[in-house]
Amino acid sequence: MVSVLMEPDGTGVWRDLVASFERRHPTLRVEFVEGPPATNTREDMYSTAFLAGRGGFDVVYSDVVWVPKFAAAGWLMDLTDRISADDREDFLPADVRGGTYQGRLYRIPALTDAGLLYYRKDLISQPPTTFAELIRLARQHRDPRGWGFVWQGKQYEGLVTSFLEVLWGHGGEWINAETRSVHLDEPPAAAALRFMVDLIGDISPPGVTTYTEEEGRAIFQNGRSVFLRNWLYVWGLLDQDGAIGRHQVGFVPMVHLPGNAGATTLGGWGFAISRFSDDPATAWQLVEFLTRPESLARVRDRMGRTSARRSQVPAELLPVLENARPRPPIPEYAQASDILQRALSAALTKRISVEDALRDAAVDTRLLLRRGSRRSHMSGGSSAQP
Amino acid sequence: MTRLQAGRASGWLWGLPAALLIGIVLLYPAMRSVVLSLTHQNLGTGFAMAFAGTDNFVRLAADSRFHASVAVTTLFVAASVALEFLLGLVLALATSQMLGAQSVVRTLLLIPWTLPTAIVGVLWTWILNDQFGIVNHVLIQTGLLAAPVAWLAHPSTALASMIAADVWKTVPFVFLILLAGLQSVPADLYEALAMDGAGPVAAFRYVTWPHLVPFAFIALIFRIVQAFAVFDLVYVLTGGGPGGTTETVSLYAYQTTMRYLDFSYGSTIAVALVFMLAVAAFVLKRVLREPA
Secondary structure (H helix, E strand, O other), X not given: OXXXXXXXXXXXXXXXXXXXXXXXXXXXXXXXXXXXXXXXXXXXXXXXXXXXXXXXXXXXXXXXXXXXXXHHOOOEOOOOXXXXXXXXXHEOHHHHHHOEEXXXXXXXXXXXXXXEEEEEOOOOOOOXXXXXXXXXXXXXHOOOOOEEEEOOOOOOHHHHHHHHHHHHHOOOOOXXXXXXXXXXXXXHHXXXXXXXXXXXXXXXXXXXXXXXHHHHHHXXXXXXXXXXXXXXXXXXXXXXXXXXXXXXXXXXXXXXXXXXXXXXXXXXXXXXXXXXXXXXXXXXXXXXXXOOHHHHHHHHHHHOOEXXXXXXXXXXXXXXXXXXXXXXXXXXXXXXXXXXXXXXXXXXXXOOOHHHHHHHHHHHHHHHHHHHHXXXXXXXXXXXXX | OOHHHHHXXXXXXXXXXXXXXXXXXHHHHHHHHHHHHOEEOEHHHOOOOEXXXXXXXXXXXXXXHHHHHXXXXXXXXXXXXXXXXXXXXXXXXXXXXXOOOHHHHHHHHHHHHHOOHHHHHHHHHXXXXXXXXXXXXXXXXXXXXXXXXXXXXXXXXXXXXXXXXXXXXXXXXXXXXXXXXXXOOOHHHHHHHHHOOOOHHHHHHHHHHHHHHHHHHHHHHHHHHHHHOOOHHHHHHOOOOXXXXXXXXXXXXXXXXXXXOEHHHHHHHHHHHHHHHHHHHHHHHHHHOOOO
């Protein structure tokens, strides 16, 4: 028997897929555990299970940002030689990279995701490409009772992704994973954060500093905002609820400074296998089954999510998805993200200045990464338990 | 062997199971935390243990996030325990004279205390919600507020909300202990005072309070220890936000250990927390001059 901890299965599609798997293999049983909606909490649940060693979950339904940490801890099986050449070709390159740590593949992609700039096609004929155009169009077309641009401003992971897209558009960088250098106290980062601070109260509502994905989506879908920064899932929900339909909406990658390119943050989920699994063969059979095109098509149809297989991605999404950029694949990601979240949140709520926030965050992040590399005898995880 | 010696020997033997239990569930983890705090053992070392000397404590001394969490925790403990003690005392004094109704009142007052803290946290996120919460509803209906406030979105109101939720939950605990103390005061002392013509203030000062001190000590020490280690309420109510302004020491220790997988630094934070608790208990003992 193998077990897997999944996201809440509102549509029941994951349970159905597991049932199909069991029908195909009458001797195999899968224990399906439905986890809480907060991904942080599921990450902690996996960590706790891994720390206890055997008896935890066999199959890991993994966010793209967990891979470096879990792989560096030696908790995941190396799947590099398991995946077929055809599958490796079919999965989107960014998603394969997102499942790779130090050259080895630990996670098979399943669903992809990317941050997009949604805009009201019925109000704007030509979508913006630069920050200045975004502000101009937002001011020009906003409803007197509404706003121009809503995004994720609460202190949590979503704020980091919102910021990264603006940062990349300014030609900046957060952490270079190769050299482990930190670039938060450089001019592009200050310009990016200043841009976000200045949005608040102008084209973005003051409450944006408490918004996660759903608050912004509600405002946009009720026709109260011209622009929305959000993930792909909104596209799937546009005709299901809210006053604004899909025919009124378009999307582009986040805007940029003239001369730079816009970039979107890679998100997405896939399957890994625990190194402590008693039955890795069955675990692999399940992972292989769940990531087949037929299985992912069922998830797409029932949940409106986007398959990470190029052959299944709608043509209009392909250009955006092929340019998706991952967040820095470092084992210390969770901590680096926390440092950045706190600094961004403090600057956005005007408790400290943009320069101070970024300088403090840069100092703390450098300290963190130096601590990591000074004692780095990471071997890809031979000693897996404390 | 005399009978006394035999009795002593078997006494040790009888104590052994309890000693073992305490050793395994209390002493061993505590000692292990202290040992861990003197090592490097984390994701960066591949979970191998390396001696660190005082590295972790040097880092702790310069860690602004730790300093902030100590300030938040101290403020939380001071405000919530003070409010809980005052309210608990007032309630105990008010109900100690009730006769028939006391058991009913006592039972009603105990309800918040019986709820698990995580549930109290969820309950209060809804009580304080800006769109649907009862707090905003009442304040707007009574004209005290013009527009709803997102209480958990601002550092000061978020901390105040945490304190309010904690007070709501644990006043009954203080109340119950102080009520027991009040009921232990011999009634003839009050009669004697009344005969001497003393008023209620003098009665409280010379009879009630001296009898209450040991009970107050117990109530305060329990509350201070629990409040210092507050975790579940913060985790559910604010998650340490906004901007990390309500992060308590135990939440920081948890994040460090479970999310950053830095076991040695997490233990260092925990050891520092225990040290602060010991100091608090010592000070309290001095202030209340508890004899034992």
